[in-house]
Amino acid sequence: MTTPRAHRSRRPHKATAAALAALLAIAGAAGCSSKAKDKDSGKAGAGGVKTDVGVTDKTIKLGVLTDMTGVYATLGKSVTQAQQLYVKQANAEGGICGRKLELVVRDHGYDPQKAVAGYSELEPDVLGFAQFIGSPFVAAVKQRITTDKALVLPQAWSASLLGSEYIRVLGSTYDIETINAIDFLMKEKGLKKGDKLGHVYFEGDYGENALAGSKYMAEQNGLTVVEQKIKPTDNDMTAQVAALKKAGVKAIVISAGPRQAASLVGVAAATGLTVPIIGNNSAYAPQLLGTQAAPALEKMYYISTPSLPIGDDAEGPSKLAADYAAAYPKDSLDNGVVAGWTAAETFGEALKRACEAKDLTREGVDKALLGIKDWNAxxxxxxxxxxSAPSSLESVIIKPDKAAKGGSSVVREAEISDAAKSFKR
Known part of the structure; x- marks a missing residue:
């Protein structure tokens, strides 16, 4: 593929972390991890390639922990189907290392207990995870992942996930993404020193990591952040809009889900708070353009995202959009397709390089990934x-666009702001 134009806190919320820690204990972490260690380790398989967990002479099993029924159901469906498409195409070409890929899928519905239980169930039988939605859930099993050495490529961008060589964040983390988003607001949407900036965010890893980016930009640029913390179950943003309007904010960042973004933008427009609003990559789905909030979204809303959107005319998005539409003609295109495909192809690239080194063990695949630099899917x-770093510091700024394939178009090309370059955690 030709190189396209783009790519892609610090502490979890105490209550969320405590609850997940309790669930982790209930799940029986030590017992589950020991199952993987009891398997044959480093045995030579077909072609003289060493294997251990999740790999036979005929198959390579990868786990998928997704959300098909919860707050990110739209994203989960798109990510999973994109990965199934990758597996289908790879297997049609003979698989990888003479073995067919197999995805083992579990829906956790964005429920902490189901997410941790799903990891415990799948980990002893899969090589690694091509998908794991939910920063708090990945963080809850971070130590186990490092011990199990099962590579995880999460659809989560919290900085709390950095530091383990077995959890690799694809693209910029939420703090960096937010820094780049506010840089856009200041350079192109009139936000300036002395202004108040609203930030509506989910409690927990995702929202609080994004908030760290806002606070950093406020310190650097003389802004005042007006915080509005919400829960994933909060869908009506009327109270938050009223508070932000009263505070006199000149722009708003939202670090939540698509439903919350649609409510925020729609209510803001209806009440006369016509300021630019920008969301993190998880805060948009093109299905929102079928709601009453669509006109306001197209007028007032922007999204900071790690990668080119599915509707871009570069070679990568164009081919994937055509292939996905052919495979799933009844489903709409969105950027979950990009996230899923990128993770699957990244895992596939690591598998190919591990095969060349004749080592498809968990450690062998991780070593192969560590050797990948300047790679473009x-x-x-x-x-x-x-x-210790995300795979990119770049963000692309997009906006909802009914006329565009995939429901979004590029407003600002991939860019790393000076503030993102200088940011230290």
Missing amino acids: GFGVHDFTDP
């Missing part, structure tokens, strides 16, 4: 050589 450049 068609949607942006990634560097996986440093586990």
